[in-house]
Each structure stands twice: as C-alpha cells, then as structure tokens.
Amino acid sequence: xxxLKRWLDRRRxxxxxxxxxxxxxxxxxxxxxxxxxxxxxxxxxxxxDFGGFEGTWTDAVLAAQPEARVHxxxxxxxxxxxxxxxxxxxxxxxxxxxxxxxxxxxxxxxxAGDASSAVADHDHSFSAPVxxxxxxxxxxxxxxxxxxxxxxEGGEYELLPALIETGLIGRIxxxxxQFHLFRPADEPAxxxxxxxxxxxxxxxxxxxxxxxxxRLKD
Numbered sequence: 515x516x517x518l519k520r521w522l523d524r525r526r527x528x529x530x531x532x533x534x535x536x537x538x539x540x541x542x543x544x545x546x547x548x549x550x551x552x553x554x555x556x557x558x559x560x561x562x563d564f565g566g567f568e569g570t571w572t573d574a575v576l577a578a579q580p581e582a583r584v585h586x587x588x589x590x591x592x593x594x595x596x597x598x599x600x601x602x603x604x605x606x607x608x609x610x611x612x613x614x615x616x617x618x619x620x621x622x623x624x625x626a627g628d629a630s631s632a633v634a635d636h637d638h639s640f641s642a643p644v645x646x647x648x649x650x651x652x653x654x655x656x657x658x659x660x661x662x663x664x665x666x667e668g669g670e671y672e673l674l675p676a677l678i679e680t681g682l683i684g685r686i687x688x689x690x691x692q693f694h695l696f697r698p699a700d701e702p703a704x705x706x707x708x709x710x711x712x713x714x715x716x717x718x719x720x721x722x723x724x725x726x727x728x729r730l731k732d
C-alpha cells in the first residue's frame with residue numbers, strides 16, 4: 515500500500531521525483547548509519563540537535579560520547595517537555611523549547627507531531643518562541659559546534675541563510691541537514707542555499723531532500 519501511495523504521489527506531482535530518487539538511492543546504499551557517524555566527538559564537544567522530536571538522534575550522540583555538550587531545539591511544547599524529563603539527569607544536555615532564527619520573535623507552526631512545520635499546511639497550529647542565533651551563540655559561549663543535525667520541516671530555508679549571513683555557519687564543523695520538498699519552489703531554494711553553504715563547507719555525502727552532510731573547509 516505504501517509503495518502504491520508513493521507511485522500515485524509521484525504521478526500526480528512529478529516535481530517530487532528528485533526526492534523519490536534520492537530516497538531510493540539512500541535505501542539502496544544503506545546510508546542510514548551515516549547519520550550516527552560520530553567519529554570526531556570528544557568530551558565537551560558541542561553538538562546541536564535542531565528538531566529534537568523524541569531525542570532519538572541525541573540519544574545516539576550520548577551513546578557515542580556521553581560527555582558531549584548537547585543543545586536540543588524543539589518548538590513543540592509537548593515534545594519539549596518530554597525531552598526535559600528525559601534528560602533531567604543529564605546536565606550536559608540543554609533543551610530549548612523553541613527555534614533558532616535570524617532575530618528573536620514568535621513562530622506559528624502547524625501541529626502534526628514529528629512533521630510540525632512553519633510551511634506545511636495542517637489543521638492545528640501553535641506558537642513557539644524564536645531565539646536570535648547570534649545572541650544564543652554568545653550567551654552560551656559557543657565558538658565551535660563540532661556537529662549539528664537539522665530536521666526542522668522546512669525551517670532550514672530560513673535558519674541556514676540566517677547562520678550564513680551572520681557568519682555563524684563558520685563555527686559549525688559538520689552539518690547534517692534534511693531539506694524538505696513541500697512545493698516546486700523548494701528545489702531551487704535548496705540549490706540557492708547549497709551554493710551559499712559551499713562557500714564555507716564542502717559536501718561529504720548527499721541524498722537531496724533525504725539527508726546530506728556538509729563539512730567545514732580547512
């Protein structure tokens with residue numbers, strides 16, 4: 515049934531083809547372990563999880579390096595509360611109920627569980643605080659982020675340009691990001707962000723609109 519739904523979706527929306535092809539290659543290459551390749555994490559390494567959801571990725575980070583200093587951003591109040599409970603005995607993990615952005619403010623998001631988004635259209639919505647990126651880095655004393663994971667349901671098209679324009683992207687050594695394809699305009703939007711990101715980072719591996727990793731150039 516799932517295969518039939520994907521086939522029908524592709525027939526009705528041919529512009530999604532790049533995502534379907536990437537997903538097929540991602541599965542064929544058995545690339546999922548790339549997301550938990552934490553070869554360079556030392557005690558005290560700063561890690562940022564943009565889009566914490568239930569903490570599965572953060573759990574993998576802590577399993578590999580229990581002394582990593584992890585910041586988890588989760589705008590959904592229910593998931594954020596669960597994450598705070600989950601990591602209440604881990605002083606090296608800080609849960610931020612909200613999102614990071616160019617400037618402080620408030621963000622309206624659709625409420626669809628792990629697919630909650632500021633750009634996708636769902637019936638229910640909620641508001642979440644946005645923390646200014648530069649102020650956050652300065653307040654936390656972060657000069658270098660060894661690893662960041664970004665899965666924020668379309669918010670990457672706002673956050674990544676903000677990090678690039680402020681120069682903060684140069685503090686992130688490794689970035690794992692999932693670009694989302696909600697509409698035809700997202701393909702050129704990803705290309706534009708990638709072109710700017712390529713000024714400071716090089717792609718380590720890429721499955722467009724599934725997952726990709728960028729590493730800071732020497």
